[in-house]
Amino acid sequence: MLETVIKRDRDFGTPASTSTQQVSVTIDGTEMKVPAGTSVMRAAAEAGINIPKLCASDNLEAFGSCRLCLVQIEGRKGYPASCTTPVEEGMVIWTETPKLHELRRGVMELYISDHPLDCLTCPANGDCELQDMAGVVGLRNVRYGFDGANHLNDTADVSNPYFAYDPSKCIVCSRCVRACDEVQGTFALTITGRGFDSRITAGQNDSFLESDCVSCGACVQACPTSTLIEKSVIDMGQAEHSVITTCAYCGVGCAFKAEMKGQEVVRMVPWKDGQANRGHSCVKGRFAWGYATHEDRMLKPMIRGDISEPWREVSWDEAINYAASELRRIQAKYGRDSIGGITSSRCTNEETYLVQKLVRAAFGTNNVDTCARVCHSPTGYGLKTTLGESAGTQTFDSVMFTDVVIIMGANPSAAHPVFASRLKRRLRQGAKLIVIDPRQIEFVDAPHVKADYHLPVRPGTNTALLTSMAHVIATEGLIDEAFVAERCEAKAFQQWRDFVSLPENSPEAMEPVTGVPAADLRGAARLFATQGNGSIYYGLGVTEHSQGSTTVMAIANLAMATGNLGKEGVGVNPLRGQNNVQGSCDMGSFPHELPGYRHISDDTVRHQFEQDWGVTLQPEPGLRIPNMFDAALSGSFKGLYCQGEDIVQSDPNTQHVAKALASMECIIVQDIFLNETAKYAHVFLPGSSFLEKDGTFTNAERRVSRVRKVMEPKGGMADWEVTCALSNALGYPMNYSHPSEIMDEIARLTPTFEGVSFKKIDELGGSVQWPCNADAPDGTPIMHVDEFVRGKGRFMITKYVPSDERSTRKYPLLLTTGRILSQYNVGAQTRRTPNVMWHSEDLLEIHPQDAEDRGIREGEMVAVQSRAGETVLRANVTERVQPGVVYTTFHFPESGANVVTTDSTDWATDCPEYKVTAVQARLVTAPSQWQAKWSRFSDIQLSLLEQRKREQDADVAQAAPAAPQAAPVLSPQE
Ligand code: SF4
Numbered sequence: 001m002l003e004t005v006i007k008r009d010r011d012f013g014t015p016a017s018t019s020t021q022q023v024s025v026t027i028d029g030t031e032m033k034v035p036a037g038t039s040v041m042r043a044a045a046e047a048g049i050n051i052p053k054l055c056a057s058d059n060l061e062a063f064g065s066c067r068l069c070l071v072q073i074e075g076r077k078g079y080p081a082s083c084t085t086p087v088e089e090g091m092v093i094w095t096e097t098p099k100l101h102e103l104r105r106g107v108m109e110l111y112i113s114d115h116p117l118d119c120l121t122c123p124a125n126g127d128c129e130l131q132d133m134a135g136v137v138g139l140r141n142v143r144y145g146f147d148g149a150n151h152l153n154d155t156a157d158v159s160n161p162y163f164a165y166d167p168s169k170c171i172v173c174s175r176c177v178r179a180c181d182e183v184q185g186t187f188a189l190t191i192t193g194r195g196f197d198s199r200i201t202a203g204q205n206d207s208f209l210e211s212d213c214v215s216c217g218a219c220v221q222a223c224p225t226s227t228l229i230e231k232s233v234i235d236m237g238q239a240e241h242s243v244i245t246t247c248a249y250c251g252v253g254c255a256f257k258a259e260m261k262g263q264e265v266v267r268m269v270p271w272k273d274g275q276a277n278r279g280h281s282c283v284k285g286r287f288a289w290g291y292a293t294h295e296d297r298m299l300k301p302m303i304r305g306d307i308s309e310p311w312r313e314v315s316w317d318e319a320i321n322y323a324a325s326e327l328r329r330i331q332a333k334y335g336r337d338s339i340g341g342i343t344s345s346r347c348t349n350e351e352t353y354l355v356q357k358l359v360r361a362a363f364g365t366n367n368v369d370t371c372a373r374v375c376h377s378p379t380g381y382g383l384k385t386t387l388g389e390s391a392g393t394q395t396f397d398s399v400m401f402t403d404v405v406i407i408m409g410a411n412p413s414a415a416h417p418v419f420a421s422r423l424k425r426r427l428r429q430g431a432k433l434i435v436i437d438p439r440q441i442e443f444v445d446a447p448h449v450k451a452d453y454h455l456p457v458r459p460g461t462n463t464a465l466l467t468s469m470a471h472v473i474a475t476e477g478l479i480d481e482a483f484v485a486e487r488c489e490a491k492a493f494q495q496w497r498d499f500v501s502l503p504e505n506s507p508e509a510m511e512p513v514t515g516v517p518a519a520d521l522r523g524a525a526r527l528f529a530t531q532g533n534g535s536i537y538y539g540l541g542v543t544e545h546s547q548g549s550t551t552v553m554a555i556a557n558l559a560m561a562t563g564n565l566g567k568e569g570v571g572v573n574p575l576r577g578q579n580n581v582q583g584s585c586d587m588g589s590f591p592h593e594l595p596g597y598r599h600i601s602d603d604t605v606r607h608q609f610e611q612d613w614g615v616t617l618q619p620e621p622g623l624r625i626p627n628m629f630d631a632a633l634s635g636s637f638k639g640l641y642c643q644g645e646d647i648v649q650s651d652p653n654t655q656h657v658a659k660a661l662a663s664m665e666c667i668i669v670q671d672i673f674l675n676e677t678a679k680y681a682h683v684f685l686p687g688s689s690f691l692e693k694d695g696t697f698t699n700a701e702r703r704v705s706r707v708r709k710v711m712e713p714k715g716g717m718a719d720w721e722v723t724c725a726l727s728n729a730l731g732y733p734m735n736y737s738h739p740s741e742i743m744d745e746i747a748r749l750t751p752t753f754e755g756v757s758f759k760k761i762d763e764l765g766g767s768v769q770w771p772c773n774a775d776a777p778d779g780t781p782i783m784h785v786d787e788f789v790r791g792k793g794r795f796m797i798t799k800y801v802p803s804d805e806r807s808t809r810k811y812p813l814l815l816t817t818g819r820i821l822s823q824y825n826v827g828a829q830t831r832r833t834p835n836v837m838w839h840s841e842d843l844l845e846i847h848p849q850d851a852e853d854r855g856i857r858e859g860e861m862v863a864v865q866s867r868a869g870e871t872v873l874r875a876n877v878t879e880r881v882q883p884g885v886v887y888t889t890f891h892f893p894e895s896g897a898n899v900v901t902t903d904s905t906d907w908a909t910d911c912p913e914y915k916v917t918a919v920q921a922r923l924v925t926a927p928s929q930w931q932a933k934w935s936r937f938s939d940i941q942l943s944l945l946e947q948r949k950r951e952q953d954a955d956v957a958q959a960a961p962a963a964p965q966a967a968p969v970l971s972p973q974e
């Protein structure tokens with residue numbers, strides 16, 4: 001059931017055993033077989049017998065502290081705890097006897113004698129395991145009274161913005177501590193004191209907010225009482241119904257139960273059966289959903305003739321008709337290819353598919369691109385070239401079978417936190433870890449996790465580093481020759497082997513380039529090649545480089561050379577930043593590809609779409625996003641439909657983007673907030689949040705998961721409906737009554753989605769991994785099992801080419817960028833939640849030596865200047881970055897990291913080189929200097945408006961002094 005009345009998920013008490021050996025036991029007279037190692041509690045639960053429990057939960061190792069789960073076992077003395085007692089062959093167990101009832105009642109009596117009896121006013125009333133268990137054991141009165149020592153007046157900690165901790169209700173079951181350790185891997189909680197004085201403590205007796213707690217919510221979910229409880233439940237009371245949906249933040253794609261009261265979300269609870277997250281969450285998906293109903297939401301369509309004019313609220317019909325007429329006017333004046341569209345990696349597959357269809361079929365051009373252009377387009381190119389498919393190879397579950405992991409250019413604890421928790425669990429079990437990153441990310445030295453090697457690569461030299469790793473593997477006889485001989489192209493492999501074996505690719509020769517000590521690199525390469533199952537997880541620190549595509553191919557080379565593809569525990573795994581980056585690429589958002597990564601010039605494929613869509617399609621690729629900007633500045637690109645994407649803030653070289661947008665005649669922005677791009681827009685169409693629509697997202701595992709509407713669209717229309725309306729107004733009919741029909745069309749036209757439908761997804765428990773077709777009716781968890789999608793794997797030569805962005809005397813530091821846990825992307829959503837309590841501005845991380853050289857101290861304002869521009873950030877002096885490297889995040893428009901990033905791009909895909917910008921940093925002494933910088937967006941806009949006014953005035957003076965109002969904003973010649 002995917003829409004349910006609220007009920008607690010079934011809990012078997014202890015984790016399932018993975019043993020293949022079966023053991024026979026008899027419980028309450030019923031004989032059964034269970035896997036060896038199963039606890040008595042779980043064996044009973046699987047037979048439908050629920051033994052009372054408080055400290056046990058099936059996502060945690062058994063602890064045995066509450067003594068409520070006692071059973072009788074024939075031939076054994078005493079009453080063992082069923083949660084910590086494993087079954088044995090022939091065991092005869094009784095779970096309900098008068099003696100057990102008496103013992104359990106006694107235990108409950110002790111708990112209740114130190115627990116406030118305020119059930120009627122308690123926020124957990126009706127959803128409290130303590131309350132339930134008191135009923136189950138038949139406790140009717142408490143003999144001890146409340147006169148003695150107790151915890152009833154202990155003070156609550158309400159410092160965390162999302163949940164409260166009320167120790168007066170704590171039964172010290174330790175579920176929260178174990179959840180933090182075992183599920184989340186943060187180890188923020190301990191039990192301090194002994195016996196009666198035992199209590200749960202965050203950090204070093206800190207408040208939750210001050211402690212190491214990362215607000216994942218695992219402890220809150222684990223708590224069987226209302227000791228740890230969501231503040232939203234305290235405020236709103238218990239929910240009435242729930243709907244399963246998918247988180248709209250990162251590419252992990254966690255499944256959640258949206259617990260609702262009418263149209264209001266009470267809380268988001270990670271869904272235990274979610275196949276990507278297995279019941280876990282991070283602070284963003286779990287708690288930071290308040291942006292969806294934030295007062296800044298724009299709910300009315302608006303239009304204006306010029307960006308210097310104020311917005312005018314209009315009806316949906318007027319806005320859509322105006323947008324359509326402007327687009328047609330521009331095409332009539334400047335030609336068919338003078339307009340285009342940008343799809344969003346935050347919108348659903350169905351919405352993204354419709355936008356690219358709109359552009360190709362209704363606009364009649366291939367000028368469509370997606371924000372994946374600026375993040376993972378090199379993944380698509382690199383993996384397609386080497387392996388034959390533009391996607392990651394594994395499930396997240398696969399990491400539990402890995403023996404050695406490379407994390408490269410990714411910071412999973414910040415950007416993919418739920419996956420990070422799973423990986424940490426595997427590392428605690430003994431898997432080895434190699435971190436390749438210029439920064440000391442958390443994984444280098446986290447609680448109970450320490451990297452075996454941290455290779456602090458100099459920004460821009462990833463290709464050199466991986467090639468020298470390959471050199472070690474090739475020259476030290478560590479290649480998996482049998483795998484390569486059977487699975488890869490022989491000639492390309494030999495050429496690659498010859499290339500990487502060259503002395504100039506040795507770690508020693510490359511050390512001055514990469515900055516990584518040769519001995520460390522050799523050690524890491526040997527470890528990866530010899531440890532067993534090796535997996536590689538990488539992020540934007542790989543792709544957002546001038547050699548991003550080359551580095552992705554170097555990763556694939558490494559995996560093929562070591563035989564680490566096609567089974568559990570291995571693989572090449574791009575960690576996707578946004579929720580639907582994979583999906584937006586799958587859906588044909590790139591100008592050269594139709595859905596399913598088929599080239600637009602392929603006549604057979606194009607004709608198939610032409611027949612289905614009833615139009616003629618252009619056979620040549622359209623413009624990529626950077627080409628759109630260039631064409632706008634040269635006067636040939638004049639109209640843009642931009643759905644769910646803030647290109648002014650997210651694309652590099654803000655000044656260049658702003659100028660390009662300001663030179664256009666009709667920009668249609670569809671978003672939930674009036675974003676920075678909307679400042680240059682002529683039509684604003686309200687977007688809808690993920691809570692307001694049906695559809696699917698595809699996560700980093702190729703997992704297509706359902707997104708379900710839990711409330712009506714606040715602006716009146718879901719995003720897919722808006723695209724249909726615009727298409728209809730343009731004269732190209734799009735009539736769907738539900739997003740499931742759009743998915744049916746996608747399946748009809750896309751071989752890898754052939755078997756996907758909303759019905760199928762429901763049948764498979766909420767998600768399916770593509771390819772899903774006749775060959776793989778239930779989807780494909782692991783790719784390239786017997787052969788690569790392209791047949792034989794293809795090794796590619798990965799010659800290191802230095803980036804143009806190099807440190808110079810003028811710009812001696814290399815700026816690299818990344819994310820922080822509490823914020824997401826350009827921050828449009830998370831900045832509108834209490835998450836700002838953890839991160840309220842972007843900081844510049846600078847090494848103490850570099851700071852001292854410049855007289856910069858912690859917390860001071862620093863001007864960061866590149867050849868593209870300048871911004872001002874507060875300094876964080878830290879050894880997390882190496883000397884010569886500075887680092888910042890890009891979550892706040894005020895600091896705008898992209899004002900300084902340049903328009904240098906990946907050679908194959910035009911993905912911007914965000915990760916390498918040569919900069920200088922200097923102390924800003926006069927506050928007015930940085931205050932002025934922080935209003936830079938208005939500055940840029942103001943100067944552009946002034947410039948345009950001057951141009952207009954000049955035009956008017958030359959041409960038509962009598963009718964200045966009628967003069968076009970920009971003439972065609974411009
Ligand atoms: S919210 Fe998460 S990190 Fe914080 S204490 Fe609870 S389990 Fe640990």
Ligand code: SF4
Nearest residue numbers: 170171173174176223
């Ligand atoms: S806070 Fe909740 S989970 Fe933690 S020990 Fe107390 S009752 Fe148990």
Ligand code: SF4
Nearest residue numbers: 247249250254282285
């Ligand atoms: S890990 Fe990603 S998908 Fe999961 S809850 Fe956090 S932001 Fe959402």
Ligand code: FES
Nearest residue numbers: 055064066067083
């Ligand atoms: S549930 Fe077994 S001792 Fe608590």
